[in-house]
Amino acid sequence: MHSAVFLIEFGAIILALGLLGRVAGRLKFSPIPLYLLAGLAFGEGGLLPLGASEEFVAIGAEIGVILLLLMLGLEYTASDLVSNLRTQYPAGLVDFALNAIPGALAAFLLGWGPVAAVVLAGVTWISSSGVIAKVLGDLGWVGNRETPVILSILVLEDLAMAVYLPIVTALVAGVGIAQGSLTLAIALGVAALVLFVAVRYGRLISRFVSSDDPEKLLLVVLGLTLLVAGVAQQLQVSAAVGAFLVGIALSGEVAEGTHTLLSPLRDLFAAVFFVFFGLHTDPASIPPVLLPALALALVTAATKVATGYWAAKRAGVGVKGRWRAGGTLVARGEFSIVIAGLAVTAGIEPKLGPLATAYVLILVVIGPLTARYSEVVGTRFADRTAENRSVVAPRTALDDVPPTPVSTTPDPDKDGTQD
Incomplete structure (x- = not known):
């Protein structure tokens, strides 16, 4: 009887998620807010509280985080990460200053204490790679000149997570400074070791994992990922970080x-x-x-736009591309929920979970809209700049002097390759 109830409950959840995903697809926005709403409906205080399947859902959720981070790591090679870290680190520092600090200040203003401040800083700092990747594909912006800038910022955020998540894990667990420092040192050491092995021996690892049989490839990669994630968690390092590093180590045809x-x-x-x-x-x-x-969402949406605009301007992108870069980075999602989930599980602050849920719901809906309409704003600014440049000055005696030849250097705001 218990197994029958479990199958009914879990089957109903999966069916509901499929229908919600279909609705989100037709409305052309991320299904994440609908999934969160479904969880609210099935949880305590909701319409249909679960019973038998809640434990299985908890295990599935942990696997979900691991797979999210693995797939994110597969998007980048170790050499790409090292290159982005060397060339784009100023954008990463600006991103942290503009978006993490508001979250920390909000926690202190709400009277939540330093641990909650560190957690909320991470919630407001990290953009949603999944939502942003989908937005770039839906809008056809993958080949735009600002897209590498956007991806570089996302990569730097992902790298920062390899350091940040162990810190948060240690803080929410209430360990001492010595043990927390040891956890961070282990995390940094493991990350550095995996990056070194991936750069130097990435082809050998990929060749070892590679298989022409999809079944064998699936089993080997999934087993390796879960194994490394489990070992990482046993060493007091986030399982998600372990999965992310496995994804980085794989490359080429194996990654595809x-x-x-x-x-x-x-x-x-x-x-x-x-x-x-x-x-x-x-x-x-x-x-x-x-x-x-809502207030925090509006503030950090503006700071993300400023981050993208500054980073794109630094890369020589035109005005329209700068606005597109800023608008695209607004969405928060999976990482924000992962970070908040650590604090919720540890019971750090009762209101942190609801605040993070509401915050992500707001920005995961606003994010695709800011991306879509940022191009309109950028076009208006670019047109206004062009009009200001073309304004003719009042006629004076100097107008009788033969004009100086005009430079033929193309305007970066009118050159399509710059946007």
Whole structure:
């Protein structure tokens, strides 16, 4: 009887997620807010609280985080990461200053203490790679000149997570300074070792994992990822960081084949993860934090736009491309929920989970809209700049002097390759 109830409950969840994903696809926005709402509906205080399947959903949610980070790591090679770190680190520093500090200040203003401040700083800092990748594809901006700038910022955020997540894990666990420092040192050492091995021996690792049989490739990669994630967690390092580093180590045809094979599993368990986060949030706890979440969302949306604009300008991108870069980076999603989930599980601050849920719901809806309409804003600014340049000065005696030849250097705001 217990197994029958489990199958009914879990089957209903998966069916509901599939229908919600279809609705989101037709409306052309991320399904993450709908998944979070589904979790709120199935959790305590919701419409249909779960019973038998909650433990399985918890395990599925943990696998979802691991697969999200693995697939993210597959997007980059170790050499790409090293190159981005060397050339784009100023943009990463600006990104941190403009977007993490508002979250930390908000936590202190709400009276939540230093640990909650560190957690909320991460929630407001990290953009959603999944949502942004989908937006770039939907809008046809993958080949735009500002896209490498956007991806560089996302890569730097992902690298920062390899340091940040172990710090948060140690803080929420309440360990001492010595043990926390040891955890961070282990995390940095493991990350540096994996990057070194990936750069130097990446081809050998990929050759060892490679297989012409999709079944064998799937089993080897998935098993290796879960094994490394488990070992990382046993060493007090985030399992998500371990999975991310495995993804970095794989490259070439192996990475492409793994991406194809694991994408459906990633989507399934990632959806379960968002539901699981919603399960642990009482819907009645959201209205009291809605106004702070909205204020924080508006502030950090503006700071993300400023980050993208500055980074694109530094890379020589035109005005329209700068606005597109800023608008695209606004969305928050999976990482923000992962970070908040660590604090919720540890019971750091009861209101942190509801605030993070409301915050992500707002920005995951606003993010695609700011990306779409940032091009309109950029076009207006570019046109206004062009008009100002073409204004004819009042006629004076100097107008009788033969004109100086005009430079034929193309205007970066009118040159399509610059936008």
